[in-house]
Amino acid sequence: MTALDTLNPMSPLAAAIAKLFAAVLVILGLIFALVAVLVVFAIVRYRERPGAQLPRQILGSDRLEIVWTAIPILLLAVIFVFTVKVMHAASPSAASRSPDLLVVGHQWWWEVNYLKSGVVTANELHLPIGQRVLIRLESADVIHDFWVPRLGRKLDAIPGHPGYLWLEADAPGVYLGACAEFCGAEHAWMRFEVVAQPPAQFAAWEQAQLAVPPVPRPAPALAGRKLFVARTCVNCHRFAGTSADRHVGPDLTHLADRRMLAGGAVANTPSTLAQWLKDPNSIKPDSHMPNFQLSDAEVAELAAYLESTK
Amino acid sequence: MLSKSKLAMVLFIVSEANFFALLLMAYAYYHALDPGGANGAGALDVVTTGLYSVCLFSSSATLWAADRRLRRQEYRGGIRWLLATIALGAIFLYGQGREYARLLRSGVTVSRNLFGTTFFTLTGFHGLHVFLGLCALATLAGLALRSGIRERQTQAVEAVGLYWHFVDAVWVVIFGVVYLGSVL
Amino acid sequence: MKGYELGETAVGAAVGGERAVWAPHESLLGWVASVDHKQIGIMYMVAAFAFFGLGGIEALLLRIQLAVPHNNFLSPETFNELFTMHGTTMIFLVAMPLLTGFTVYLVPLMIGARDMAFPRLNAMSFWLQVFGGVMLYFSFFARGAPNAGWFSYAPLSESAYSFGSGQDYWILSLLVMGIGTVAGAINVIATVATLRVRAMTMRRLPLFVWMTFVNSFLMLMALPILNAALVMLLIDRQLHAHFFTPASGGSAILWQHYFWGFGHPEVYIVILPAFGMISEIIPVFARKPIFGYEFVAASTVAIAFLSFAVWAHHMFAVGLSDVFNLFFAVASMSIAVPTGVKVFNWTATLYGGRLRFTTAMMFALAFLVMFTIGGLSGVSFAVVPIDWQLTDTYYLVAHLHYVFFGGTVLASFAGIYYWFPKLTGRMLSESLGKWHFWLSFIGLNLTFFVQHVLGMMGMPRRVFTYPDLPYWGALNMLSTVGAFVLLAAVVVFAWNLGVSLKHGEEAGDNPWDAWTLEWATSSPPPVDNFTRVPPVRGRRPLWDLAHPELADELQGRAA
Ligand code: HEA
Ligand code: HEA
Ligand code: CUA
Ligand SMILES: [Cu+2]
Numbered sequence A: 001m002t003a004l005d006t007l008n009p010m011s012p013l014a015a016a017i018a019k020l021f022a023a024v025l026v027i028l029g030l031i032f033a034l035v036a037v038l039v040v041f042a043i044v045r046y047r048e049r050p051g052a053q054l055p056r057q058i059l060g061s062d063r064l065e066i067v068w069t070a071i072p073i074l075l076l077a078v079i080f081v082f083t084v085k086v087m088h089a090a091s092p093s094a095a096s097r098s099p100d101l102l103v104v105g106h107q108w109w110w111e112v113n114y115l116k117s118g119v120v121t122a123n124e125l126h127l128p129i130g131q132r133v134l135i136r137l138e139s140a141d142v143i144h145d146f147w148v149p150r151l152g153r154k155l156d157a158i159p160g161h162p163g164y165l166w167l168e169a170d171a172p173g174v175y176l177g178a179c180a181e182f183c184g185a186e187h188a189w190m191r192f193e194v195v196a197q198p199p200a201q202f203a204a205w206e207q208a209q210l211a212v213p214p215v216p217r218p219a220p221a222l223a224g225r226k227l228f229v230a231r232t233c234v235n236c237h238r239f240a241g242t243s244a245d246r247h248v249g250p251d252l253t254h255l256a257d258r259r260m261l262a263g264g265a266v267a268n269t270p271s272t273l274a275q276w277l278k279d280p281n282s283i284k285p286d287s288h289m290p291n292f293q294l295s296d297a298e299v300a301e302l303a304a305y306l307e308s309t310k
Numbered sequence B: 001m002l003s004k005s006k007l008a009m010v011l012f013i014v015s016e017a018n019f020f021a022l023l024l025m026a027y028a029y030y031h032a033l034d035p036g037g038a039n040g041a042g043a044l045d046v047v048t049t050g051l052y053s054v055c056l057f058s059s060s061a062t063l064w065a066a067d068r069r070l071r072r073q074e075y076r077g078g079i080r081w082l083l084a085t086i087a088l089g090a091i092f093l094y095g096q097g098r099e100y101a102r103l104l105r106s107g108v109t110v111s112r113n114l115f116g117t118t119f120f121t122l123t124g125f126h127g128l129h130v131f132l133g134l135c136a137l138a139t140l141a142g143l144a145l146r147s148g149i150r151e152r153q154t155q156a157v158e159a160v161g162l163y164w165h166f167v168d169a170v171w172v173v174i175f176g177v178v179y180l181g182s183v184l
Numbered sequence C: 001m002k003g004y005e006l007g008e009t010a011v012g013a014a015v016g017g018e019r020a021v022w023a024p025h026e027s028l029l030g031w032v033a034s035v036d037h038k039q040i041g042i043m044y045m046v047a048a049f050a051f052f053g054l055g056g057i058e059a060l061l062l063r064i065q066l067a068v069p070h071n072n073f074l075s076p077e078t079f080n081e082l083f084t085m086h087g088t089t090m091i092f093l094v095a096m097p098l099l100t101g102f103t104v105y106l107v108p109l110m111i112g113a114r115d116m117a118f119p120r121l122n123a124m125s126f127w128l129q130v131f132g133g134v135m136l137y138f139s140f141f142a143r144g145a146p147n148a149g150w151f152s153y154a155p156l157s158e159s160a161y162s163f164g165s166g167q168d169y170w171i172l173s174l175l176v177m178g179i180g181t182v183a184g185a186i187n188v189i190a191t192v193a194t195l196r197v198r199a200m201t202m203r204r205l206p207l208f209v210w211m212t213f214v215n216s217f218l219m220l221m222a223l224p225i226l227n228a229a230l231v232m233l234l235i236d237r238q239l240h241a242h243f244f245t246p247a248s249g250g251s252a253i254l255w256q257h258y259f260w261g262f263g264h265p266e267v268y269i270v271i272l273p274a275f276g277m278i279s280e281i282i283p284v285f286a287r288k289p290i291f292g293y294e295f296v297a298a299s300t301v302a303i304a305f306l307s308f309a310v311w312a313h314h315m316f317a318v319g320l321s322d323v324f325n326l327f328f329a330v331a332s333m334s335i336a337v338p339t340g341v342k343v344f345n346w347t348a349t350l351y352g353g354r355l356r357f358t359t360a361m362m363f364a365l366a367f368l369v370m371f372t373i374g375g376l377s378g379v380s381f382a383v384v385p386i387d388w389q390l391t392d393t394y395y396l397v398a399h400l401h402y403v404f405f406g407g408t409v410l411a412s413f414a415g416i417y418y419w420f421p422k423l424t425g426r427m428l429s430e431s432l433g434k435w436h437f438w439l440s441f442i443g444l445n446l447t448f449f450v451q452h453v454l455g456m457m458g459m460p461r462r463v464f465t466y467p468d469l470p471y472w473g474a475l476n477m478l479s480t481v482g483a484f485v486l487l488a489a490v491v492v493f494a495w496n497l498g499v500s501l502k503h504g505e506e507a508g509d510n511p512w513d514a515w516t517l518e519w520a521t522s523s524p525p526p527v528d529n530f531t532r533v534p535p536v537r538g539r540r541p542l543w544d545l546a547h548p549e550l551a552d553e554l555q556g557r558a559a
Helices: A014-045 A063-092 A199-210 A221-229 A270-278 A296-307 B006-034 B046-071 B074-104 B114-147 B151-183 C028-032 C037-066 C076-110 C121-140 C166-194 C207-238 C252-269 C270-284 C295-311 C322-350 C359-382 C384-390 C394-424 C430-456 C473-504 C541-546
Strands: A101-106 A109-114 A120-122 A124-128 A135-141 A144-147 A156-157 A163-167 A173-179 A190-198
Touching: A014 A063, A014 C384, A063 C322, A063 C384, A101 A144, A101 A156, A109 A124, A120 A124, A124 A199, A124 B151, A135 A144, A163 C394, A173 C121, A190 A199, A221 A296, A296 C076, A296 C166, B006 B114, B006 B151, B006 C166, B006 C207, B006 C252, B046 B074, B046 B151, B046 C166, B074 B114, B074 C322, B114 C207, B114 C430, B114 C541, B151 C270, C028 C037, C028 C076, C037 C076, C037 C121, C037 C394, C037 C473, C076 C121, C076 C166, C076 C270, C076 C394, C121 C166, C166 C207, C207 C252, C207 C270, C207 C541, C252 C295, C270 C322, C295 C322, C322 C359, C322 C384, C359 C384, C359 C430, C384 C394, C394 C430, C394 C473
Parallel strands: A101 A135, A124 A190
Antiparallel strands: A101 A109, A109 A120, A135 A163, A144 A156, A144 A173, A173 A190
């Protein structure tokens, strides 16, 4: 059953929903079983037999009507009470607190800003386990939806209408997330990962992310750094320690530390990175990153530069 | 029991009312968000439009008069009132055209801002309905002038009459919300 | 002694409708120029079936792409066009016209009228529908089909993000069809209100007529909402207005309110006539009157009202306030009550009956059980926190196909097996029918049941491909196999239609021993529908004639 993410929660927020979901599934399953059994029984019992009389012409029964109106109402009332309860447990009010993270949906990647420490990353979000963080959710273009099935509810990221969402993880692990609102061509590859870590490891990660990478030594990486500016990468990306500070594309400062590339379309390895730089469309057709017709040498240099921050 | 053509007209009007309600809600919603808005409702000329509106409102009365006469088979009087109705409706449209021209000259357009977007859509669709109503009335008047109104056509007059009163009523609401709302 | 004299009508005295001006020709021109409700009804159904083929082929392409992870069969853009066209086609060009076809064919016959109240308007509605459909598909040859999904959320559907003309074709085609639908609804209401044969009181109306009558009010109220929203979107796109463009202050959420204000009533628009057909078919093959007629009829009205108060259950993930969400949760759950009343009354009709398992009846019984699955998963969405998890996943895709395929489509299949003899004078083959039934039943469950599980595993909808997670590939493959079983079912069905039309058994006037008025005339009916309308003394005129000793009126309740 481990694959049933929505019924296999890893946070109190998601657990509340999972429990309710399981209970409701049982209730609905029983109702279904009732209807199915009634119908199947009738099929078996009342099939036409040769020579049978015309059946009695029954027009209805007010008593039965009351029964099958009242019982569903009662059942639904019970379900409703739990609905209210679980709503509060799964999505507590956020009014009392200023957000810890700002997450912005872009076509087709996620920008993640740690508001307290200033860390900026993309498509990968680190969390200290056992702590509830509050996310402010925005969109830079169309509607997206932030969803990590094992950690809790989903919430739309709507341009012009910021939303607030709690996130929490009980145990260390990597939890897969996805954009759940259709947002155009590459909606399928707008995935992300939540890496839950013990607080100490998380703090270390945060420190590492804040480090400004030194100007690289080896020749190809250094050449790559020049290309990075010359080839207008700076117009769209952020790279700490350089002039690049735009958010049209993902922050690339610590790209090498990230587990995947291009919203989950491929794992982040030197060869996939090179392929991406050579022709982003070969990995993610229609992505908003242009193909710069780079030569193999240029690709190698750029890749070396981007890998040098590991 | 309503005749089937009158019933159909009533149902059609219900659907139209729904349509306008949505346009109006969009206007009211954005107006509430940003009442001032550059060149917003303040740009409207309440008095002049108010005067033109009086023409539209009185056209309901003239149409009613026409209807009564036609029903009593006083065709000449009926047609005269019908023509008066058409004239009043046309004057209203002329007034709306002038208001539009003035607004466009001062830079208020559909694409300028939300006020322009919602205002022109709402009033534009109303104007379109007035225009269609005028066409229908003109057709009736033309038929009547050529060959007199017959039994079957009085039903048509009644149905078109319902529609015209509806278009009028819609303007009462729009004028109230958009124009009076801008000065209150 | 109630109403004996009233129902007696003399030869040729069916009321209402204009007399056909010319005898309907079997020539192509005869069909195209027809204002006869029977021909128009059949044309609606044929058009719907053709589009069902297109929508089904689109679905098969989607399923092939999804059969295995990381598939490259379709480009993402094509995939998005295909699911947008699939959803739009199935709802607006299949479900609606198919049910409208049944409605305009059957309603005048069932109430003993000659034609619709406005036969020419009826023809106009149909041709607007065709025109809209052709326009939508023309977009493939213009600059690409629409690709923003069947509900075209703004701002994705705005010119900044959908620059091709596909979106404009989508808007215009839905507008054209929307106008035709409103006209059609007016026509049905006027027909039922003014053209019933004498003594056919509202309490004697066949339930199919009841439900299409209520449904017409639903259309009348809901379609203008869509039309208004479409007009605004079109003005945004063409005149650079700002209704739904957040970049210039417009609201993306307003579009959602407007769309679902229409969209939710819409899903009932495509199920109520199906309920109506089931309410006719089950009693006939159980040889009993419907159980609780008044409750089945009244629950329709309740559903119609409620359906305007639940739209925001499609927006639980938007992040609106708790109170707001709870209101819509209560309303959505309440819809389960009148729907349950129907389900239980249909089931109760079976009890004590003498069930004949014709293909029509088998489809109707399958509907009963399959629709219940879809309805129950709908209720789980009404539980807000569950929706927060499962909205926009394959669990939703499963829900909507259980109500659409398990509901609307199965009921329509039942309806076609039941009324085909009336439409054509020939019976459909029962042995091919059984094949059609079992393939549909198995295919439906294979395709869509596993999608519940995929949704629970976290598979979002509208993804052209997916990572190779445990079980995802296997379940998707099963679903694709199921879709091909459905293809086989549809092929058998088409074969059956073709063969039976030519060589089917002669049907006679009333092959099922049914009791509503359409069976009192020849098959197919003459231009004027009836030479003589039998007396209407209760809800089952032909039953009363055949079994005077068991006539409904004698039981005191069905007067
Ligand atoms: C024919 C079409 C049809 C029908 C009839 C229904 C019926 C219902 N639907 Fe469904 N729905 C759709 C078509 C339909 N739906 C579509 C197309 C979408 C998705 C649109 C999209 O996003 O693309 C959707 C989406 C949808 C959502 C939004 C999900 C989301 O986007 O997150 C919700 C939420 O509440 C919902 C609820 C319901 C409910 C409560 C019913 C109820 O009416 C069901 C009532 C029936 C029963 C419950 C079964 C019988 C009853 C009993 C046996 C009695 C006992 C029962 C109880 C006590 C529970 N539906
Ligand atoms: C009435 C409504 C209806 C019906 C009947 C169907 C029928 C089917 N649907 Fe569809 N579906 C929707 C309404 C419907 N659907 C909607 C509204 C959506 C949402 C769209 C969106 O997200 O915007 C959707 C989305 C949808 C998806 C999700 C896409 C995604 O989110 O990425 C999938 C995937 O499996 C799917 C599959 C199918 C399949 C396999 C069938 C099968 O049942 C089809 C079976 C039919 C055939 C196989 C036809 C066979 C054809 C022939 C025999 C050709 C010859 C005949 C002639 C030419 C006459 N549908
Ligand atoms: Cu972003 Cu889907
Ligand atoms: Cu709904």
